[in-house]
Amino acid sequence: xxxxxxxxxxxxxxxGALSPRELVRExxxxxxxxxxxxxxxxxxxxxxAFDEVAKHPPMTLVPGIxxxxxxxxxxxxxxxxxxxxxxxxxxxFLREQRAERKERVYKIAARLAExxxxxxxxxxxxxxNEGSAGRPHIAQVMVARGYVKSYREAFDRYLRAGGPAxxxxxxxSPAQAIAIIRKAGGVPVLxxxxxxxxxxxxxxxxxxxxxxxxxxxxxxxxxxxxNYVQMCKDLGLVATGGSDFHGLHIGRTNPLGTPAxxxxxxxxxxxxxxxxxxxxxx
Numbered sequence: 648x649x650x651x652x653x654x655x656x657x658x659x660x661x662x663g664a665l666s667p668r669e670l671v672r673e674x675x676x677x678x679x680x681x682x683x684x685x686x687x688x689x690x691x692x693x694x695x696a697f698d699e700v701a702k703h704p705p706m707t708l709v710p711g712i713x714x715x716x717x718x719x720x721x722x723x724x725x726x727x728x729x730x731x732x733x734x735x736x737x738x739x740f741l742r743e744q745r746a747e748r749k750e751r752v753y754k755i756a757a758r759l760a761e762x763x764x765x766x767x768x769x770x771x772x773x774x775x776n777e778g779s780a781g782r783p784h785i786a787q788v789m790v791a792r793g794y795v796k797s798y799r800e801a802f803d804r805y806l807r808a809g810g811p812a813x814x815x816x817x818x819x820s821p822a823q824a825i826a827i828i829r830k831a832g833g834v835p836v837l838x839x840x841x842x843x844x845x846x847x848x849x850x851x852x853x854x855x856x857x858x859x860x861x862x863x864x865x866x867x868x869x870x871x872x873x874n875y876v877q878m879c880k881d882l883g884l885v886a887t888g889g890s891d892f893h894g895l896h897i898g899r900t901n902p903l904g905t906p907a908x909x910x911x912x913x914x915x916x917x918x919x920x921x922x923x924x925x926x927x928x929x
Contacts (some may be wrong), residue, residue, distance in 0.1 A: 654906065748781055
């Protein structure tokens, strides 16, 4: 068994390999007792996941979200926890985000065709079902067609931010994503900052309402983890962590519950949630 806290995971409601019920069962098998589902631009998994979690006491499910933002020089992801996800205004926003993602698939497919790698958007949407379409699904099709050997190659050569096949998203700044999560009474957290290499933006994000940093992350070095934990102490933020589990179909091997995240992180996150609800913008 591995760590009992995992605050970053994905289901088929976005770009994960497992259904909500399957994810919860796998988390239980791995010894996870605090699980957050943080699908991209979707909370569609949560109702089914809450139902399944009830069958696996003492597991606790934390409702979450992950919102992607493009910035100069890269991409930043903002996680949101304990938000009032059933609010109609929030669901309207998320539906609009998913519609924009769908349109982006067509644009990226056209760009790939120009590069001599035609794909059928229908193949991408067949992988998505009712989920939130994204570049991971496109990468899967590219691998299946033999254009690249792996998910990682698809991103590194073509689909990364600024890559030759990438089409910019509708402009949504990290500050806007933070404001949306705070309006919903949630706790906004900067996801896997070591991947973005944009730490200089963190003070401005804190000013905008950021309440945490994902410090415990499989692809962070030990030095990065220490630095981000210290940054959280210095700035009064919660230091979160999680596996970013999607399933092996996207080429990541980090299982649920890794890396180890202290239980105290969950307690600190709950305390931040109380602060977020008490200080939400009107």
